[in-house]
Amino acid sequence: MVRPKTDQEIELMAKSGAITAYALRRVLDAIAANISLLELDALAESCILEKGGAPSFKTVDDYSYTTCINVNDGIVHGLPNKYRLKEGDLVSIDLGTVYKGYHSDVSYTVEVGTSKEAAFLNTGLTALEAGISKLRVGKRLGDVGNAIQTIVENAGYTVSEDLVGHGIGTEVHEPPYVPGYGTPNTGLKLKAGMVFAIEVIYQKGEPDIVILDDNWTIATKDGSLSGLFEQTVVVTKHGPKILTPFI
Numbered sequence: 541m542v543r544p545k546t547d548q549e550i551e552l553m554a555k556s557g558a559i560t561a562y563a564l565r566r567v568l569d570a571i572a573a574n575i576s577l578l579e580l581d582a583l584a585e586s587c588i589l590e591k592g593g594a595p596s597f598k599t600v601d602d603y604s605y606t607t608c609i610n611v612n613d614g615i616v617h618g619l620p621n622k623y624r625l626k627e628g629d630l631v632s633i634d635l636g637t638v639y640k641g642y643h644s645d646v647s648y649t650v651e652v653g654t655s656k657e658a659a660f661l662n663t664g665l666t667a668l669e670a671g672i673s674k675l676r677v678g679k680r681l682g683d684v685g686n687a688i689q690t691i692v693e694n695a696g697y698t699v700s701e702d703l704v705g706h707g708i709g710t711e712v713h714e715p716p717y718v719p720g721y722g723t724p725n726t727g728l729k730l731k732a733g734m735v736f737a738i739e740v741i742y743q744k745g746e747p748d749i750v751i752l753d754d755n756w757t758i759a760t761k762d763g764s765l766s767g768l769f770e771q772t773v774v775v776t777k778h779g780p781k782i783l784t785p786f787i
């Protein structure tokens with residue numbers, strides 16, 4: 541049972557989302573060759589605290605960072621470490637805020653100092669927009685997943701089979717799962733007030749995954765590049781409303 545949020549809850553989630561969007565914007569602006577993942581993580585934390593929030597991901601058991609940062613073949617759950625970004629790296633920043641008990645979650649992928657992967661990254665962003673556009677009363681989650689999958693696969697890439705978006709509210713990860721694939725007109729029927737973290741998790745090669753030695757970072761098995769785009773979105777009577785607007 542997925543409970544739609546009340547207007548008051550959505551207001552708090554919008555405030556949480558604004559902090560998340562601010563932190564992401566600041567981190568994206570700081571990305572450059574030579575900055576370390578730990579420095580980016582520290583910046584994200586200070587931005588969230590500055591606005592009166594707390595890092596969502598620190599509420600996850602055994603996780604002690606503000607962000608997950610995934611480089612090149614890293615897909616999700618990348619642990620910030622001492623690695624310093626290099627020109628040409630593909631880097632995704634994933635972060636969230638909890639504000640007065642309500643979470644928001646966002647991700648974005650950029651290339652460090654080059655634009656050789658522009659077509660790949662544009663595909664992810666376009667797929668995210670297409671998925672979000674289906675978040676309308678009466679549509680179903682299969683419509684969202686299908687919109688994402690169609691754009692990613694038409695561009696010659698693959699969507700993750702194991703890693704998916706999710707509901708969000710008083711927990712950073714709530715039911716239901718929101719896959720980036722699906723069949724139109726199947727799955728949960730959408731109601732006003734439902735809030736989802738819609739995620740486009742995709743790669744250039746095969747969707748098989750491996751967990752790295754740090755026991756957190758999930759990477760592509762074939763070493764192919766991966767991208768991650770995510771927004772927290774509420775279904776309203778008038779259509780989708782992004783709660784983490786950073787662009």
Ligand code: MG
Nearest residue numbers: 645737739770
């Ligand atoms: Mg998420």
